[in-house]
Amino acid sequence: MDSVKQTQLRMLKSGLLLNGFICIIALVFLKNPINFVVGIVFGMAISLLNFRLLYLTLNRAVQMPPPKAQAYATSRYLLRYVITGIVVYVSIQADYINVLGTIAGLTSLKLVILKTELFNSKEYFKNILKRKEER
Amino acid sequence: MENTNFIMQFLEWLMSFDRKAVILAASAIGAGLAMIAGIGPGVGQGYAAGKGAEAVSYNPKSGRQATTVMLLGAAVAETSGILSLVIALILLFANPLVNLSGAAIVVSASAIGAGLSMIAGIGPGIGQGYAAGKGTEMVGKRPRLQSSIIRTMFLGQAVAQTTGIYAMIIALVLMFANPLIRLL
Numbered sequence: 001m002d003s004v005k006q007t008q009l010r011m012l013k014s015g016l017l018l019n020g021f022i023c024i025i026a027l028v029f030l031k032n033p034i035n036f037v038v039g040i041v042f043g044m045a046i047s048l049l050n051f052r053l054l055y056l057t058l059n060r061a062v063q064m065p066p067p068k069a070q071a072y073a074t075s076r077y078l079l080r081y082v083i084t085g086i087v088v089y090v091s092i093q094a095d096y097i098n099v100l101g102t103i104a105g106l107t108s109l110k111l112v113i114l115k116t117e118l119f120n121s122k123e124y125f126k127n128i129l130k131r132k133e134e135r
Numbered sequence: 136m137e138n139t140n141f142i143m144q145f146l147e148w149l150m151s152f153d154r155k156a157v158i159l160a161a162s163a164i165g166a167g168l169a170m171i172a173g174i175g176p177g178v179g180q181g182y183a184a185g186k187g188a189e190a191v192s193y194n195p196k197s198g199r200q201a202t203t204v205m206l207l208g209a210a211v212a213e214t215s216g217i218l219s220l221v222i223a224l225i226l227l228f229a230n231p232l233v234n235l236s237g238a239a240i241v242v243s244a245s246a247i248g249a250g251l252s253m254i255a256g257i258g259p260g261i262g263q264g265y266a267a268g269k270g271t272e273m274v275g276k277r278p279r280l281q282s283s284i285i286r287t288m289f290l291g292q293a294v295a296q297t298t299g300i301y302a303m304i305i306a307l308v309l310m311f312a313n314p315l316i317r318l319l
Binding site for chain 2: 003004008050057058062063064069070072074078089092103110118
């Protein structure tokens with residue numbers, strides 16, 4: 001299993017790949033793709049920075065007593081929430097950023113995490129309905 | 136004789152305002168309601184962090200693995216908060232209901248309904264955070280089973296997210312493709 005740093009790098013690479021793919025699709029099919037691509041880049045950049053902030057928060061939280069860690073993680077979550085709010089607000093207000101692109105960029109990292117961690121073992125899904133003795 | 140039906144009086148008073156003002160007021164209430172969903176990921180991530188601290192204190196050797204699981208789990212738990220934030224900000228800054236034709240009361244109720252539906256985001260937020268917390272706890276106890284634990288955790292989180300996505304679909308339908316207006 002990878003270390004935390006390797007996991008972050010893996011997420012970064014997968015996120016860039018997914019968003020690059022979405023950008024190519026947007027360039028081919030959308031009438032005004034530049035705004036959408038700017039939105040994707042903006043959303044993805046903030047999403048990655050939020051992910052890094054989450055790592056720094058949790059890294060510090062695990063060294064605290066559990067009740068203090070809960071309060072600390074929740075307060076930091078609110079900070080990230082405000083940052084995300086500002087990002088979505090800016091992309092709604094700015095004409096040169098497509099808000100749908102920003103939302104896609106913000107949520108793409110979650111999809112990447114689910115995809116890379118959930119579907120990385122075929123055996124798990126093959127055996128999921130089998131009894132223990134049959135495996 | 137004076138009308139003592141307070142609901143009717145309230146509705147008449149409401150309709151005495153300009154149509155646009157009523158819709159904007161309802162949108163403000165809807166945006167506020169949508170933001171209630173922000174509670175969910177906060178509680179969930181707090182729980183996950185608490186469990187992470189517990190796991191590291193029980194077994195400091197597995198601290199790195201526990202932090203990895205917690206990081207990924209907590210990042211996914213944030214999703215419903217972002218979705219509710221998006222709906223609230225659309226209601227505030229890119230409101231599609233203002234220019235919608237049809238009865239003002241239906242449009243206003245749709246704005247409030249869109250916000251109300253996003254409250255469902257509390258569930259996935261807390262549930263995913265709970266899954267992340269338990270995953271972290273178990274990885275702390277049995278680090279060898281990390282890959283199985285993490286996969287099961289994400290499977291549960293992906294399923295838990297669906298209700299939040301349903302809620303967002305209803306909110307988007309109410310805002311952008313309202314079927315109730317056509318029924319009038």
